[in-house]
Amino acid sequence: MAEIYNDLDSPVVLDTCVPLARQIANGQQVWGLRSQLYGYQRRSIAVMIDRELNRMPVQDPSFVTVCGMRGEKYFFQPSTMTILCERPMVFNCRGGLLCEELGLNTNHSMTSDLLKSSRHWENNHDPWLDSRHDRPTS
Numbered sequence: 001m002a003e004i005y006n007d008l009d010s011p012v013v014l015d016t017c018v019p020l021a022r023q024i025a026n027g028q029q030v031w032g033l034r035s036q037l038y039g040y041q042r043r044s045i046a047v048m049i050d051r052e053l054n055r056m057p058v059q060d061p062s063f064v065t066v067c068g069m070r071g072e073k074y075f076f077q078p079s080t081m082t083i084l085c086e087r088p089m090v091f092n093c094r095g096g097l098l099c100e101e102l103g104l105n106t107n108h109s110m111t112s113d114l115l116k117s118s119r120h121w122e123n124n125h126d127p128w129l130d131s132r133h134d135r136p137t138s
Contacts, residue, residue, distance in 0.1 A: 021045075064077075
């Protein structure tokens with residue numbers, strides 16, 4: 001597992017991310033959180049929020065970039081042995097896992113993510129997350 005973990009890249013906040021994710025990455029304080037977040041926590045939270053809110057297609061992560069003998073780029077899908085000249089696009093799915101080393105305040109990161117997300121959903125009504133249907137009628 002250590003080899004797999006060490007080969008994974010740290011999350012990168014893209015220029016095309018949603019404004020809420022950009023605000024967090026740029027240091028905006030998370031409402032309801034008294035402590036400050038570290039840079040790596042801000043990046044992780046920003047990427048997680050962008051993944052939840054961004055509806056733009058992304059490059060298929062199951063394809064690995066390989067170089068040909070003359071330096072040309074190809075995209076290889078190991079499970080199907082498919083080789084393509086262009087990486088296919090897929091729609092970004094919601095959800096994910098926060099996988100960081102133990103002791104890096106992952107609970108703190110998730111709490112701030114939940115706080116920031118809850119403020120977003122309060123201000124931007126989403127019928128899939130409508131809590132009014134869960135309240136008692138009397």
